[in-house]
Amino acid sequence: MRLIGADLTEKSLRLHLEGLPGVDAVGLERRAASLAGRSIKTTSKARALDTIIRLTDLTTLEGADTPGKVRSLVAKALTPDPARPDTPRVAAVCVYGDMVPTALGALGSAHGDPDDGGVSVAAVATAFPSGRASLAVKLADTRDAVENGADEIDMVIDRGAFLAGRYGEVFEQIVAVKDACRRGDGTFASLKVILETGELATYDGIRRASWLAILAGGDFIKTSTGKVGPAATLPVTLLMLEVVRDWHRLTGERIGVKPAGGIRSAKQAIGYLVTVAETAGERWLQPHLFRFGASSLLNDVLLQRQRLLTGHYSGPDYVTMD
Amino acid sequence: MSFLEYAPAPESTAILHLRDEYGLFIDGAWTEGRGATFPTISPATEKRIATISSADATDVDRAVAAARRAYEKTWSRMPGGDRGKYLFRIARLLQERAREFAVAESLDNGKPIKESRDVDIPLVAAWFFYYAGWADKLDYAGLGAAPRALGVAAQVIPWNFPLLMLAWKIAPALAAGNTVVLKPAETTPLTALLFAEVVQQADLPPGVVNILTGAGDTGQALVEHPGVDKVAFTGSTAVGRQIARAVAGTGKKVTLELGGKAANIVFDDAPIDEAVEGIVDGIFFNQGHVCCAGSRLLVQENVHDEVVERLKTRMATLRLGDPLDKNTDIGAINSAEQLERIRALSAAGEEEGAERWSAPCVIPDTGFWFAPTIFDNVSTSSRIAREEIFGPVLSILTFRTPGEAIAKANNTPYGLSAGIWSDKGAKILAVADRLRAGVVWANAFNRFDPASPFGGYKESGYGREGGRHGLGAYLTTGPSKGGA
CATH class of the missing domain: 3.40.309.10 (Aldehyde Dehydrogenase; Chain A, domain 2)
Structure with missing residues (x-):
């Protein structure tokens, strides 16, 4: 429990969350637009592109996922650009829980902590993407993924309970899922808490949900499942970065942020890097504190990277499909 | 290396085609000033950008006379719809040359390019578009029946938003049917001189807009000139006071937008x-x-x-x-x-x-x-x-x-x-x-x-600029002075 002060009751939690300062939507969006307007050129751009690759959770979350598709995704994660072996690897592959053994098998010795150059495996759990299942099912889903060897669990919060004002219930569920992330040896899989900001709709709600997820023990707060529009937006990510910055100021602890879905171009992603660096600080630009959840982003970054190295644009046939 | 040490991303100055020397813009043509020339410098590098003319009292006479002729012969007689067309044309030309104006403004004034590019110049165009729309609707501005222009406006503007202040002054004045003699600040004359080129490009009748450069004495000669019907000034409260004293009892209408401590x-x-x-x-x-x-x-x-x-x-x-x-x-x-x-x-x-x-x-x-x-x-x-x-x-x-x-x-x-x-x-x-x-x-x-009136209480000045109120500052519904 990381609630500051008061005993944790439904009432104290509500008072705390509803007492957070409001968010002025116009001001927030204006600030996000100004950060997106930074002009990142030449050496800074080269560095930014490599950083984006290093911070990407390469993702496939389709009903049609097969072992072949997952192996192909892992190959892309390990060698994003076969023609340029100096291209960094992505941080993780993100799959459904039942695909974790396949992903691990394909990674082989490359499996490891992305902060040390390895590629880890993230699994979505807790009845992703809707989260509409009993707690028992969500916990079983989580344990199954952890037992299968997932390094990171991307859970969804119960948006229904949150919107109905049952903050305590959402809190307890996150605490329980965190507990289910415990491995046999006592260590924990890292827990990313997906708020599904597109369904929370208001910035005030998103700020409350961010605090709630951190108080309950989340290691990362993540915007979206990618299955609901709008997915990640820059203003929402800015807001969540403000929360982790404030949390760090209060407790000294650093929580990660993961925008997911909707980030398709290198230019957009660079705007996110600028926002991270100028809001939470440059220190957040490492795999255990910031991730992009994306599938098509990587190829645009690779195209931009090729352009910077060769001086001309190639085309979609000069990067691999997946 | 830190990510936050963003590599330089300078806007190119290649788009600018500046002359080495600028004269005064009177009666639709460039002419040399009789006062001593002075350099305009970039405050970021202290390097000279161009040499600027100074207008003396004789030059002011010529400019006011040109504005008077243009007012009587063409501009006040032109249907509002036609004045609007000229203003729309100016607005479009400013948009087309927006990048050039933004670079010139940042060079001469020292303000960041992201502000001149995203704030100043877009607002300048917006101001001309807004008042262009009013030119044929003066009867419906709620100022009274058949409002008339005042005549020749003397306008003196500051260095903080050089082109934007020019737009705040010139757009409503022309829409209402006045002609103008404008003096930009001594340290930031560049964009006003480029604006004179736009006036030529738009084929505005000669004398409708006149631009005089110079220091405080040029401004003083202009606002005190007996041929002027309206004085509009934006700048310090100290100079505003001098102007208020100078025009007291002359019958000139005055708008002053002065200091603040918000x-x-x-x-x-x-x-x-x-x-x-x-x-x-x-x-x-x-x-x-x-x-x-x-x-x-x-x-x-x-x-x-x-x-x-x-x-x-x-x-x-x-x-x-x-x-x-x-x-x-x-x-x-x-x-x-x-x-x-x-x-x-x-x-x-x-x-x-x-x-x-x-x-x-x-x-x-x-x-x-x-x-x-x-x-x-x-x-x-x-x-x-x-x-x-x-x-x-x-x-x-x-x-x-x-x-x-x-x-x-x-x-x-x-x-x-x-x-x-x-x-x-x-x-x-x-x-x-x-x-x-x-x-x-x-x-x-x-x-x-542009639709919102702007102006102050107490020592921040009087009169409003922008919106319908800003239009009222250049119109009268009183009895005709005769002559015009």
Whole structure:
């Protein structure tokens, strides 16, 4: 429990969350637009592109996922650009829980902590993407993924309970899922808490949900499942970065942020890097504190990277499909 | 290397085709001034950009006579719809040449290119578009039946928003059917001279717009000229007073937009992160060279420490440097003279016991620069709480109740603008109602729109610019003076 002060009751939690300062939507969006307007050129751009690759959770979350598709995704994660072996690897592959053994098998010795150059495996759990299942099912889903060897669990919060004002219930569920992330040896899989900001709709709600997820023990707060529009937006990510910055100021602890879905171009992603660096600080630009959840982003970054190295644009046939 | 050390991203000056010397623009043609020439320099590098003419009293005579001829022979007789067409044409030309104007403005004035590109020049075009639409609808402006133009307008503008102030002056004047003689500030004549080229491109009848460059004596000769029917001035309160004295009893109509010492009031229920952005927008926009700048932060005492801490963190991310770099947030101070004034008032603030804190930034070797600075624990009697600094310097004062906030906000000889930060709509409206300021921003600061009237109370001047009210400043419904 990381609630500051008061005993944790439904009432104290509500008072705390509803007492957070409001968010002025116009001001927030204006600030996000100004950060997106930074002009990142030449050496800074080269560095930014490599950083984006290093911070990407390469993702496939389709009903049609097969072992072949997952192996192909892992190959892309390990060698994003076969023609340029100096291209960094992505941080993780993100799959459904039942695909974790396949992903691990394909990674082989490359499996490891992305902060040390390895590629880890993230699994979505807790009845992703809707989260509409009993707690028992969500916990079983989580344990199954952890037992299968997932390094990171991307859970969804119960948006229904949150919107109905049952903050305590959402809190307890996150605490329980965190507990289910415990491995046999006592260590924990890292827990990313997906708020599904597109369904929370208001910035005030998103700020409350961010605090709630951190108080309950989340290691990362993540915007979206990618299955609901709008997915990640820059203003929402800015807001969540403000929360982790404030949390760090209060407790000294650093929580990660993961925008997911909707980030398709290198230019957009660079705007996110600028926002991270100028809001939470440059220190957040490492795999255990910031991730992009994306599938098509990587190829645009690779195209931009090729352009910077060769001086001309190639085309979609000069990067691999997946 | 740090990611935050963004590589230079300078806007190219190749788009500019400047002449080495500029004359005066009178009666649709370029002519040499009779006064001594002077250089206009870039405040970021102190390098000469071009040599500028000075108009003496004879030149002023010629310009006013040209404006009078144009007024009587063409402009006042032209149907409003046709005047509108010219103004629309000017607006479109300004949009087409927007990048060029933005580069010229940042070069001459020192303001960051992102501001000249995203704020100044788009607003300039918006102002011309807005007033172009009014030109054939003067009867419906609610000013009375059949309003008429005044005649020749003498317009003197400041150096902080050179082209924008030109637009604020020229667009309504022409829409209403007046002709103008405009004098840009001595340190920033460049974009007004480029505007003269636009006037030629738009094929405006000769004499409708005349641009005279020069120093204070040129401006004085212009506003005191007996052939002028209207005087419009934006600048310091001291010069505004001289102008008010000079035109008293002459029958000239006057609009003065002068100084300010605006209160930016942050209540404890404010959206804090956005309020911090608003404080930064309020005082560091255009290096604080803004008459309506939020130069006095009134923050509720129970959130003072948190707001100041967050403000300092935010200020540490401001980038000071080359105005033409697209990532620059804080450009150069416009002139050595202005820099000296900012330094002197800041020194006075320290002597009076206020706590000074400046953002850590590297000051370039050449040019005029001042790091973004705040003074905490400022008392209401302190000079830095009373006098307009016109630089990137914020004075922080506290209050305990809304009543005290209102009293302190109004306790100034000025009254141009104010800001209120609160999440409670009812509180914002109640406080705004009691602030004696021409513009009150709610959860925003330094936002402008051509449809919104702008102007001050008390020593901040009189008359309104912008909107329907701004049009009224160039029209009369009284009896005709005869002759015209």
